[in-house]
Amino acid sequence: NLDEDVNEEAYRETKQISETINKTLEKLKAVDQSRQEFVSNVSHELKTPITSIRVLADSLMGMEDTPKELYQEFMHDISDEIDRESKIIDDLLTLVRMDKASSGLSCSQVQINGLIEMVLKRLRPIARKRNIELIFESKRDVSADIDEVKFSLAVNNLVENAVKYNKEDGWVRVTLDADHKFFYLKVADSGIGIPAEFKERVFERFYRVDKARSRETGGTGLGLAITKSVVLMHHGAIRVDSVEGEGSTFMVRIPLIYIP
Ligand code: ADP
Secondary structure: HHHHHHHHHHHHHHHHHHHHHHHHEEEEEEEEHHHHHHHHHHHHHHHHHHHHHHHHHHHHHOOOOHHHHHHHHHHHHEEEEEEEEHHHHHHHHHHHHHHHHHOOOEEEEEHHHHHHHHHHHHHHHHHHOOOEEEEEEEOOOHHHHHHEHHHHHHHHHHHHHHHHOOOOOOOOEEEEEEEEEEEEEEEEEEEOOOOOOHOOHHHOOOOOOOOOHHHHEEEEOOOHHHHHHHHOOOOOOEEEEEEOOEEEEEEEEEEEOOOO
């Protein structure tokens, strides 16, 4: 009987170990696959503007006595594609730097209300163009230990999206609150919303619910990936609630004190 007990114990342990190994292998496979997907996405995204530029330049070169307006239109398109390419490269570099520098935050005591006001001020002209109201509701004066540059970028991406994926005459409401441990930032909008099945995916690199719309508004599909990276670097959390056709609310929670 003692032998049987020992055997059973050994069997259970072996089974547990093999389950752990299998789980680890699956995780590694997923990491590898997501890396491969990322590389293939990067090449695709970088090639798209180059291909357009090639086509536009080739057609210009193939024409004789191109009318001035047509020439200007093509050059304008080429210039837009170049801007797009640089935006993708900039965003990619930002993201790669974030990955590398996860321990390299440069934190200081920052007044969050002021930081939000600054972001809103910068985005007001874009919002005004579509008659979108930017509202800031501050429930408390908040100071926190954060990396000001990186965190401004994270907030900027959220508010910029709330404007971009909004309707004409809509609104964006940023709310700031805090308790003794965390501060809470909400960016709510009256926009097009995100279908429930894509809610988690919007934080993935290059993921876009509607490629055409993102492209039209100069999107690279990297904004929310950057925001999520910044939030995680600060040991915070981010999630989104949304009703399709009615709007979205992105919620961020960040510890008031950063512990490396
Ligand atoms: P993009 O450069 O395309 O804006 P992001 O990473 O910032 O990339 O966002 C990914 C996708 O998530 C967007 O293409 C859009 O489909 C969706 N999205 C982001 N923010 C919002 C929002 N406030 N309302 C609706 N959809 C949004």
